[in-house]
Amino acid sequence: MSDGPLHLPRGFRWASGKAGLKASGNPDLAIAIADERATAAALFTRNRVVAAPVIVGRDHLKQSGGRVHAVLVNSGNANCATGPVGLKTCHATCDALAKTLGIPAKEVFPSSTGIIGVPLPGEKIRSALPQVLSTAAAGEEALRAYAQAIMTTDTRPKIASARCTIAGKTVSLVGVAKGAGMIHPNMATMLSVITTDAAVEPARLDRALRAAVEQSFNRISVDGDMSTNDTVLLLASGGSFGALDGPGFAAFTDSLTEACVSLARQIARDGEGATRLVEILVSGARDEGEAHRVADSIARSPLVKTAIHGGDPNWGRILAAAGYSGAEIDPERLSLEFGDSGAPLALVRNGLPLPHDRDAASALLRRDPVMVHLDLGLGDAGSTVWTCDFSAEYVAINAHYTT
Numbered sequence: 001m002s003d004g005p006l007h008l009p010r011g012f013r014w015a016s017g018k019a020g021l022k023a024s025g026n027p028d029l030a031i032a033i034a035d036e037r038a039t040a041a042a043l044f045t046r047n048r049v050v051a052a053p054v055i056v057g058r059d060h061l062k063q064s065g066g067r068v069h070a071v072l073v074n075s076g077n078a079n080c081a082t083g084p085v086g087l088k089t090c091h092a093t094c095d096a097l098a099k100t101l102g103i104p105a106k107e108v109f110p111s112s113t114g115i116i117g118v119p120l121p122g123e124k125i126r127s128a129l130p131q132v133l134s135t136a137a138a139g140e141e142a143l144r145a146y147a148q149a150i151m152t153t154d155t156r157p158k159i160a161s162a163r164c165t166i167a168g169k170t171v172s173l174v175g176v177a178k179g180a181g182m183i184h185p186n187m188a189t190m191l192s193v194i195t196t197d198a199a200v201e202p203a204r205l206d207r208a209l210r211a212a213v214e215q216s217f218n219r220i221s222v223d224g225d226m227s228t229n230d231t232v233l234l235l236a237s238g239g240s241f242g243a244l245d246g247p248g249f250a251a252f253t254d255s256l257t258e259a260c261v262s263l264a265r266q267i268a269r270d271g272e273g274a275t276r277l278v279e280i281l282v283s284g285a286r287d288e289g290e291a292h293r294v295a296d297s298i299a300r301s302p303l304v305k306t307a308i309h310g311g312d313p314n315w316g317r318i319l320a321a322a323g324y325s326g327a328e329i330d331p332e333r334l335s336l337e338f339g340d341s342g343a344p345l346a347l348v349r350n351g352l353p354l355p356h357d358r359d360a361a362s363a364l365l366r367r368d369p370v371m372v373h374l375d376l377g378l379g380d381a382g383s384t385v386w387t388c389d390f391s392a393e394y395v396a397i398n399a400h401y402t403t
Contacts, residue, residue: 006140007161007172009197011035011237014142016149017132019124021076021114027149029125029132031097032071032193037107038235040068041206043213045230051080052090052120053110054229060094060106066202068235069107071193072097072125075150075178079112079120080228089122096126100133111191111231113152113178143174150178150191153272153397160262162255166248171198171240175259179267190217190267192232194259197239198252208253209234216260219292220386221299222271232260268386269369273393276368278308282322283382284335284375290327291383294376297325299387308370309389313338313361315347322374333377338364340371350377 013033021028042061044054061068072093079086090110098105112120135142147157161174179190200208213232234256269277280298285291298304301321307314315336322329336348338361345361346354364370370389 005161006143006159006174007163008138008140008143008174009172009195009237010239011038011197012195012235013136013138014146015132015134015136016142016145017128017135019074019128019132021074021121021124027145028074028076029128030073030075030146030149031132031136032073032146032195032235033101033136034069034235034237036237037067037069037103038195038237039200039202039205040066040109040233040235041202041209042109042231042233043209045228047228047230049081049228051078051112051116051229052082052086053079053112054231055087056090056094057109057111057231057233060109063106064104066205067107068109068233069103070097070101071109071111071233071235073111073113073150073191073193074120074125075113075152077112077114077118077120078116078229081117082119085119089120093122093125096129100129109233111229111233113150113191113229116228143176147176147178150176152178154178154270156266156270158263158266158270160259160266162259164251164255166198166251169240171196171252171255173198173255173259175263177263177267179270190230190232192217192263194232194234194256195237196235196252196256197237199238199241200236200252204249205234205236208249208256211253212257212260215257216264219384220264220268221296222268222274222388265386268388271388271394272397273391273395274388275309275391276366276370276389278305278370278372278387278389280385280387281371281373281382282376282384283373284333284377284379285327285381285383286379288381288383290378291376291381292385293327294322294325294329294374295383295385297321298372298374299385302390305387305390308365309391311362311366313347313358313365315353318372318374319348322376327376329376330378335375335377337373338371341373344373
């Protein structure tokens with residue numbers, strides 16, 4: 001978590017500053033630099049409408065053979081639905097950073113976040129590069145400033161780190177993310193850059209990233225909307241000389257998943273207008289896919305999310321959401337509990353309501369995090385999805401987002 005000790009990997013620096021893209025005047029430009037070009041893997045939104053930096057980022061990874069030397073992120077403007085001009089601007093800003101750093105343009109990876117359909121003023125970014133690069137440093141302060149600069153409607157920066165031992169070498173990783181609205185797999189309206197000093201080739205790095213994202217960023221939902229800019233980028237510098245082979249790969253993947261789950265939970269907790277995190281565990285499924293489908297359906301339900309916000313233990317909404325998930329569930333086998341496993345409050349068993357203290361149930365929905373456990377009674381598989389409550393503030397934020 002961002003408030004714990006950070007394990008900073010060797011071989012990276014972070015820079016941030018202002019390009020004048022945000023009306024607020026807040027920092028809006030961030031650059032991550034690998035001292036030596038890093039191996040890279042990335043996953044992107046599955047939305048058919050994608051932003052220019054997603055197109056360019058994919059292309060640069062292909063051209064470079066999975067190598068990245070610098071990451072250029074702007075907030076306040078998504079550079080999406082901006083046509084050929086948007087692509088030209090994205091290429092021009094990458095070219096400018098590459099020239100300044102003395103690296104190939106194909107080794108610059110771009111990301112943008114903000115309003116869709118507004119031309120990105122690339123000249124502001126190009127003009128700001130010298131000042132922003134002057135802040136580049138390898139320490140925690142620079143990393144935290146980077147995390148601040150990529151925020152849009154986020155209320156807090158999101159940072160997570162982890163450590164593992166590979167062949168006697170200590171491998172560190174740290175991840176930074178932004179995201180608060182338009183959050184839904186695959187992946188979510190989010191940008192994330194994760195850096196590690198492990199030594200690993202792009203193909204193996206890609207395997208680890210896919211496994212970690214499946215258990216983290218693909219397990220969150222704030223509002224059921226999928227963004228046009230979603231990107232998770234994983235960079236490995238090799239600075240620890242911990243090579244990912246054999247048992248080392250499993251240890252690294254576990255640590256990467258740990259950090260990604262932390263970032264995913266932070267995103268869900270910081271959902272626009274949210275007052276608490278909601279953890280939905282679905283167990284007793286035939287397979288993990290079935291459990292995820294049900295948990296995701298519950299997490300997307302506005303009726304469930306508003307009931308949780310109001311502390312209303314209207315458990316019928318949860319069963320209804322499970323029922324329309326598309327999973328072949330048996331309503332007579334459903335059991336529902338609120339609260340953690342240490343002291344759960346049972347509300348439903350075998351599809352029928354149980355006598356329970358309504359005030360106690362309401363109190364459990366006002367905790368942070370809220371814990372909801374639905375057992376399907378069909379098998380041994382399970383899945384967890386994280387979401388948040390829906391408040392009037394969410395409507396206020398999104399009713400006036402562009403104004």
